[in-house]
Amino acid sequence: xxxxxxxxxxxxxxxxxxxxxxxxxxxxxxxxxxxxxxxxxxxxxxxxxxxxxxxxxxxxxxxxxxxxxxxxxxxxxxxxxxxxxxxxxxxxxxxxxxxxxxxxxxxxxxxxxxxxxxxxxxxxxxxxxxxxxxxxxxxxxxxxxxxxxxxxxxxxxxxxxxxxxxxxxxxxxxxxxxxxxxxxxxxxxxxxxxxxxxxxxxxxxxxxxxxxxxxxxxxxxxxxxxxxxxxxxxxxxxxxxxxxxxxxxxxxxxxxxxxxxxxxxxxxxxxxxxxxxxxxxxxxxxxxxxxxxxxxxxxxxxxxxxxxxxxxxxxxxxxxxxxxxxxxxxxxxxxxxxxxxxxxxxxxxxxxxxxxxxxxxxxxxxxxxxxxxxxxxxxxxxxxxxxxxxxxxxxxxxxxxxxxxxxxxxxxxxxxxxxxxxxxxxxxxxxxxxxxxxxxxxxxxxx
Amino acid sequence: xxxxxxxxxxxxxxxxxxxxxxxxxxxxxxxxxxxxxxxxxxxxxxxxxxxxxxxxxxxxxxxxxxxxxxxxxxxxxxxxxxxxxxxxxxxxxxxxxxxxxxxxxxxxxxxxxxxxxxxxxxxxxxxxxxxxxxxxxxxxxxxxxxxxxxxxxxxxxxxxxxxxxxxxxxxxxxxxxxxxxxxxxxxxxxxxxxxxxxxxxxxxxxxxxxxxxxxxxxxxxxxxxxxxxxxxxxxxxxxxxxxxxxxxxxxxxxxxxxxxxxxxxxxxxxxxxxxxxxxxxxxxxxxxxxxxxxxxxxxxxxxxxxxxxxxxxxxxxxxxxxxxxxxxxxxxxxxxxxxxxxxxxxxxxxxxxxxxxxxxxxxxxxxxxxxxxxxxxxxxxxxxxxxxxxxxxxxxxxxxxxxxxxxxxxxxxxxxxxxxxxxxxxxxxxxxxxxxxxxxxxxxxxx
Numbered sequence: 001x002x003x004x005x006x007x008x009x010x011x012x013x014x015x016x017x018x019x020x021x022x023x024x025x026x027x028x029x030x031x032x033x034x035x036x037x038x039x040x041x042x043x044x045x046x047x048x049x050x051x052x053x054x055x056x057x058x059x060x061x062x063x064x065x066x067x068x069x070x071x072x073x074x075x076x077x078x079x080x081x082x083x084x085x086x087x088x089x090x091x092x093x094x095x096x097x098x099x100x101x102x103x104x105x106x107x108x109x110x111x112x113x114x115x116x117x118x119x120x121x122x123x124x125x126x127x128x129x130x131x132x133x134x135x136x137x138x139x140x141x142x143x144x145x146x147x148x149x150x151x152x153x154x155x156x157x158x159x160x161x162x163x164x165x166x167x168x169x170x171x172x173x174x175x176x177x178x179x180x181x182x183x184x185x186x187x188x189x190x191x192x193x194x195x196x197x198x199x200x201x202x203x204x205x206x207x208x209x210x211x212x213x214x215x216x217x218x219x220x221x222x223x224x225x226x227x228x229x230x231x232x233x234x235x236x237x238x239x240x241x242x243x244x245x246x247x248x249x250x251x252x253x254x255x256x257x258x259x260x261x262x263x264x265x266x267x268x269x270x271x272x273x274x275x276x277x278x279x280x281x282x283x284x285x286x287x288x289x290x291x292x293x294x295x296x297x298x299x300x301x302x303x304x305x306x307x308x309x310x311x312x313x314x315x316x317x318x319x320x321x322x323x324x325x326x327x328x329x330x331x332x333x334x335x336x337x338x339x340x341x342x343x344x345x346x347x348x349x350x351x352x353x354x355x356x357x358x359x360x361x362x363x364x365x366x367x368x369x370x371x372x373x374x375x376x377x378x379x380x381x382x383x384x385x386x387x388x389x390x391x392x393x394x395x396x397x398x399x400x401x402x403x404x405x406x407x408x409x410x411x412x413x414x415x416x417x418x419x420x421x422x423x424x425x426x427x428x429x430x431x432x433x434x435x436x437x438x439x440x441x442x443x444x445x446x447x
Numbered sequence: 448x449x450x451x452x453x454x455x456x457x458x459x460x461x462x463x464x465x466x467x468x469x470x471x472x473x474x475x476x477x478x479x480x481x482x483x484x485x486x487x488x489x490x491x492x493x494x495x496x497x498x499x500x501x502x503x504x505x506x507x508x509x510x511x512x513x514x515x516x517x518x519x520x521x522x523x524x525x526x527x528x529x530x531x532x533x534x535x536x537x538x539x540x541x542x543x544x545x546x547x548x549x550x551x552x553x554x555x556x557x558x559x560x561x562x563x564x565x566x567x568x569x570x571x572x573x574x575x576x577x578x579x580x581x582x583x584x585x586x587x588x589x590x591x592x593x594x595x596x597x598x599x600x601x602x603x604x605x606x607x608x609x610x611x612x613x614x615x616x617x618x619x620x621x622x623x624x625x626x627x628x629x630x631x632x633x634x635x636x637x638x639x640x641x642x643x644x645x646x647x648x649x650x651x652x653x654x655x656x657x658x659x660x661x662x663x664x665x666x667x668x669x670x671x672x673x674x675x676x677x678x679x680x681x682x683x684x685x686x687x688x689x690x691x692x693x694x695x696x697x698x699x700x701x702x703x704x705x706x707x708x709x710x711x712x713x714x715x716x717x718x719x720x721x722x723x724x725x726x727x728x729x730x731x732x733x734x735x736x737x738x739x740x741x742x743x744x745x746x747x748x749x750x751x752x753x754x755x756x757x758x759x760x761x762x763x764x765x766x767x768x769x770x771x772x773x774x775x776x777x778x779x780x781x782x783x784x785x786x787x788x789x790x791x792x793x794x795x796x797x798x799x800x801x802x803x804x805x806x807x808x809x810x811x812x813x814x815x816x817x818x819x820x821x822x823x824x825x826x827x828x829x830x831x832x833x834x835x836x837x838x839x840x841x842x843x844x845x846x847x848x849x850x851x852x853x854x855x856x857x858x859x860x861x862x863x864x865x866x867x868x869x870x871x872x873x874x875x876x877x878x879x880x881x882x883x884x885x886x887x888x889x890x891x892x893x894x
Contacts, residue, residue, distance in 0.1 A: 004708040007683075011657060013589075016564045043519055051513035058728075059506035066498035070696035072490055075630045105552055105722040112721045116588070117463045136719035141563070142460075176458060210458060236454075249517035262453040264729035269466045273584035274559045274721065275552040279700035281505075282726060349531060 009162065014121070015143050024362060027350055029358040037391030038359040039378040042334055044184060044246055045309075048301050053293060054249075054285075061284040069281040075272040076264075077103025077256070078283045084290040085242065085256050091296070092183075092218035094229035094240055096258035102267050103238060103278040107216050107243035107255040111179075112138040112266050113274070114212055114239055114257065116175045119144045126164060127179040128156050129367030130337065130375065132186045135179055139368065144176075146368030153328070155192030158199040165207050177210040177239070183227050184217035184333025187366050187377035191227055191331065201233035213240045219247055219299050221332035222307035236260055244286055246334070247299045252282040306334060306381050313380040314386045320396035322403055324417060327378075334381035337363075339374055340399060343406045343416025346376040349398070358394040462590050471809060474797055478806040484833070484838030485806040486825040489633060489781055491693055492756075495748050500740060501696075501732075508731040516728040522719040523711075524550025524703070526731045531737040532689065532703050538743070539630075539665035541676035541687055543705035549714050550725040554663050554690035555704040555800055558626075559585040560714050560721070561659055561704065565623045566591045573611060574626040575603045577784065577813030577822070579633045579661065582626055586815065590624075593815030600775070602639030603627060605646040612654050624657040624686070630674050631664035632779025634813050634824035638674055638778065648680035660687045666694055666746050668779035669754035691733055693781070695747050699729040717864050753781060758826040759835045767843035769850055771864060774825075780834055781828035784810075786821055787846060790853045790863025793823045796845070805841040 031038045062069050076082070082098035089096050104110045111134060119125060120145035127135060129148025139146050145375070163179070168174055180200070182192040192200070204211055213230045221227075231238040243255035257267055271277075289295060310330055317327055317336070327338040329415045338360075340346065347362040361379075363372030383391060403417065410416050456464070478485045509516055523529070529545035536543050551557045558581060566572060568590035574582060576595025586593050596608045608625070615621055629639040629649070639647070651658055660677045669673075678685040690702035704714055718724075736742060757777055764774055764783070774785040785807075787793065794809040808826075810819030830838060850864065857863050 008657075008707065008710050009738045010712065011565055013563065013565055013567045013570070015567075016713050016717065019705040019713045041519065046514050046517045049517060050515075051509060053722075054513065054517070055506045055509035058509050059502045062498060062502035062505050064500065066496070067493050068698075070493045070496060070498075070501070070698035072488065072697045075625070105726075107724040108720075116460065118460055120462075123460070134720070137716075141720040142715060144466055155855060210455075245519075250519045251515075251517035253722065260455065263455050266459065266466045267461050269584075270463065270588060273555075273581070275700065276581060277554040277700075279552075279726070279729060280698040282728060282734070285728075377461075431483040 015141055015239070018430045024347065024350065024365070027354055028359075030354060033128060036354060036357045036359055037383055037387045037394065039380070039383065039391055040359040040361050040381065042379050043382040044250065044302065044334070045305055045381055046249055048305055049298070054289070057288045057292060058285050061281065061288055069284050071278045071280060073280045073283070075268045075277050077101070077278045078280070078287065079255070081283045081287045082256070084287060088247070089215070089242060089258065091226070091228060092215055093226045093445050094213070094218070094231040094258070095235065096231070096240065100258045100261060100264055102257045102259070102264055102271060104255045104257055104271070105275065105278065106245055106250065107214065107241050108134045108138070109271070109274070110241035110243075110257040111212075111214070112141070113270050114177070114241070115139050115142045115144065116270050117263065118210070124168060124173055124177045124273060125177055125179060126161065126175045128185060130187050130363060130372055131179065132181060133216070133293060133361065133365045136366065136368050139179075144368075147254050148335055148367060148369065148371065151185070151188050151190060153190055155182065155185065155188075155190050155196060156200070158196045158203065161200070162203055162205065165203065165209075174207075175209065175213050178204075179214065180230070181214040181216065182230060183215065184220055184330060184335075186216065186333065187335045187361070188337045189328040189330035189333060189335045194228060197228050197230060197233065201230060204234050204237045209237060210397055212237045213238050215240060215242045216246055217246060217333040220303055220306065220334070222303055222310065224300070224303065225332075230348045230399070231258065238435070239263060242329045247302065248286060248289055248295065252286055254278070254282055254286045275314070277382065280301055295354065303332075306332075308390060309380045309383070309385060313378065313392060316389050316392035320392055322396070324403060334379050336378045336380060338376050338378055340376070341403065341417050342374050343410065343414070344399070344402050345373050347373060353395065353398055356394050356398050358391045358398070360395070462588055471794065471797065471812070474801055475806075476824045477801060479483050483801060483806055484803045484830055484834045484841065486830065486838055487806040487808050488829065489826050490827055490829040491697065491781070492752055493696055495752055496696060496745070501736070504735045504739060505732050508728065508735055512706040512731055516731050518727060520724045520727045520730070522715045522724050524548070524725045525727070525734065528730045528734045529703070535694070535737070536662070536687070536689060536705065538673070539662050539676060540673045541660075541662060541678040542667070542682065543687065547705045547708060549706070549711055549718060550705055550730060551702045551703045551718070552690055552700045552722065552725065553659065553697065554583070554688050555581045556718070556721070557688035557702050557704040558582050558659075558661070559588070560717050561624070561688070562586050562589045562591065562736055563717050564710065564713055565657070570623045571615060571620055572624055572626060573608065573622045575628065575632060575635065577634050577810060577819055578626065579628060580808070580812045582661070583813065583815050586626075591815075595814060595816065595818065598632070598635050598637060600637055600789060602629065602632065602635075602637050602643055603647070604751070605643045605650065608647070609811055612650065612656075619708070621654075622656065624659050625651075626661065627677070628661040628663065629677060630662065631667055631777060631782075633663065633780065634782045634808070635784050635786070636777035636782045641675060644675050644677060644680065648677060651681050651684045655734065656684060658685045662683050662687060662689045663693055664780040666752065667750055669750055669757070670778070671747070671750065672779075672853055674689055678705065686710060695736055696750065697731065699733055701725070701733045728796065741888040750779070753779075753797070756827045756830070756835060757783075758834060759832045760825065760839060763839035767840055769843070769847055771850060772846060781826050783825045783827060785823050785825055787823070788850065788853070788864050789821050790857065790861070791846070791849050792820050794820060796849065800842065800845055803841050803845050805845070807842070
């Protein structure tokens with residue numbers, strides 16, 4: 001249905017008028033076909049899960065706590081689960097009390113509720129560029145003025161954040177908050193250095209800033225390294241969002257927000273208006289998982305599996321990609337950020353990629369301001385190592401073909417062929433991670 | 448935490464600034480104590496469920512479809528489930544296609560997404576007065592100008608709706624939509640007559656109106672009667688919200704929206720920004736429930752159980768309540784709406800009621816404009832028949848005491864003692880249902 005034929009158009013709220021099912025979305029409808037190697041969805045490899053154990057504990061939950069499991073619960077979420085989630089946070093070095101927690105429908109609901117709580121239309125929010133597509137979606141749906149701070153191999157350029165804050169001050173404005181994913185950033189695949197964490201905390205104090213710390217990948221460092229949590233540095237200035245989607249399973253849709261009490265109270269009221277309460281059935285399943293199963297061993301298994309898959313992807317990229325292409329070198333998480341010469345539009349290229357049986361997420365989705373047309377995100381966590389090699393091969397072949405076409409049309413020295421390997425940003429020489437870089441619309445059904 | 452001590456106050460969005468944990472909310476924290484008979488939460492009696500069957504099918508879902516159950520899914524919800532939900536809608540006389548459906552986190556998320564899709568701050572939405580507290584919460588959270596249309600024993604006074612529409616036209620405004628619960632309305636306990644359904648559909652055509660039809664209680668008529676769905680009368684003008692919370696169980700947090708395709712497309716984008724996707728685990732449980740279990744027999748069991756409980760409550764009210772108190776006579780659903788003399792404030796009375804070991808929801812929560820201080824909602828579906836008798840006795844005793852106090856202070860003929868039995872509205876002589884009546888804030892963790 002095209003916008004100009006929508007008979008309901010005059011009725012929509014401002015925030016919804018320009019939303020439309022994008023072409024990208026239509027393409028994503030086919031990427032789950034078995035012949036396509038998909039690096040698109042940010043999906044954990046649940047093949048690593050012990051399904052019998054989960055089936056058994058799920059049945060136990062219904063048999064032992066059925067009337068609770070099937071009934072409504074409180075809007076903040078079960079206290080028993082919040083106590084467990086505080087323990088999960090502690091493993092990631094982030095302190096919190098159960099009362100500060102609100103159980104959410106995945107990390108995504110956390111990001112949306114925080115936007116709903118703080119963002120009036122036109123309010124400035126700062127975030128890494130690129131940043132999580134669902135974060136862009138949550139902010140867009142509340143009409144935020146999302147501005148990006150470039151990254152390099154050490155994560156967000158806090159010196160450039162400082163400049164952005166000074167520029168805002170000159171405009172007589174302030175940022176409602178700074179959204180950051182310090183560990184194994186999605187989609188950049190880089191982490192914020194320890195020095196910059198301290199700098200970011202100092203900037204928060206100096207500029208009276210609120211930080212939104214997204215800890216989705218905090219436990220997924222390949223070596224088990226735990227970065228210093230912003231919440232441990234400036235707790236009163238940090239709203240923390242966490243998720244069980246990457247350490248347990250996305251299908252239970254369980255995440256949380258940890259926030260100073262007055263903020264948490266408002267968030268509970270907003271969540272009740274949004275969907276009343278988190279489901280007791282899935283809360284009880286996660287609770288039992290955390291209390292009766294070796295969940296830390298499961299996380300270790302995910303780590304080892306993803307380390308192997310990341311190595312496979314990086315080796316294949318090194319072996320197969322043309323010299324004009326750059327990418328980041330993740331030490332954890334689930335993603336590689338890849339930058340191509342400016343003459344190639346990764347949104348336009350996606351249809352061809354799918355014909356060539358490989359899928360990725362075009363870079364524009366990770367920015368609120370149209371950047372990212374020369375970048376794309378590859379997820380290495382879901383596909384098997386064999387499929388990763390195949391998929392990278394197909395993508396490399398496609399890019400070779402595109403570059404040859406550009407050379408034919410523009411000549412070998414054309415600016416369209418210039419890569420960004422030697423520029424600052426998360427593209428630098430393939431050693432760092434993530435570039436600085438228009439909008440296919442939020443979401444493609446997966447994180 | 449009081450508002451004036453909240454250090455984050457200057458940061459909130461307009462919609463969140465005035466939100467606060469209300470005193471009512473604090474009171475509701477204690478109503479689940481066993482010594483208290485709670486008529487507060489709109490909770491189904493899950494004691495009627497076969498827990499062994501649910502435990503078994505839940506384990507089967509994880510064992511047979513574990514990797515799907517634990518993984519992300521599409522934002523619209525599983526097609527297999529949408530096909531089943533279309534069948535559930537058909538039992539309630541509401542036509543839809545699976546493509547028109549969006550699976551939501553309970554009916555509440557449906558109400559919120561529709562508000563987010565259509566309501567800019569200050570936009571007028573019309574609804575029955577009183578109306579579902581969660582509907583008020585969803586609209587308040589999007590700063591709607593919620594205006595109420597009174598009800599009588601035949602539901603919404605469509606003649607007064609017509610007047611309201613004419614008045615809006617004179618103001619040069621229009622309603623973004625009309626929210627209605629035609630069957631066994633929450634909290635009024637009355638249904639829209641067949642004549643008025645036709646009138647409402649005619650008004651929709653004449654005034655180019657969009658209707659939000661909430662079918663939560665459509666299958667819960669004590670006699671199995673199915674009212675004509677607005678969606679069957681003017682399908683292009685109706686967005687329908689449904690839920691499995693009342694026919695299966697709230698703990699799986701599964702509802703849906705059925706909307707014309709262009710609207711449904713936008714709603715999917717908004718839902719992905721809100722929480723990415725409905726959980727596969729709970730979707731598969733509901734799917735298997737609907738395909739392998741005698742779900743219609745379960746609904747019949749709920750109906751028979753609630754018919755008995757309603758009869759018990761109505762008999763007890765008749766036997767125990769002072770003459771100044773009026774109430775509605777539900778023929779289905781889960782609620783009785785009770786109106787007291789104007790001198791009694793049901794919000795203020797709640798603390799006393801809880802001391803007397805009985806709980807209800809004060810009437811103001813069901814209005815967006817401060818009405819309802821002389822009314823309250825009683826839920827008959829959850830408490831046992833013995834507890835219903837006990838609870839009504841305790842409430843009657845409390846009201847007798849309040850009336851005696853009013854007589855002592857003001858004299859027996861004071862206007863504070865005047866009941867509303869002989870006035871129009873859903874208070875009329877205890878034969879109709881629901882009055883026209885300030886805001887404890889949205890939500891108390893239960894529908």
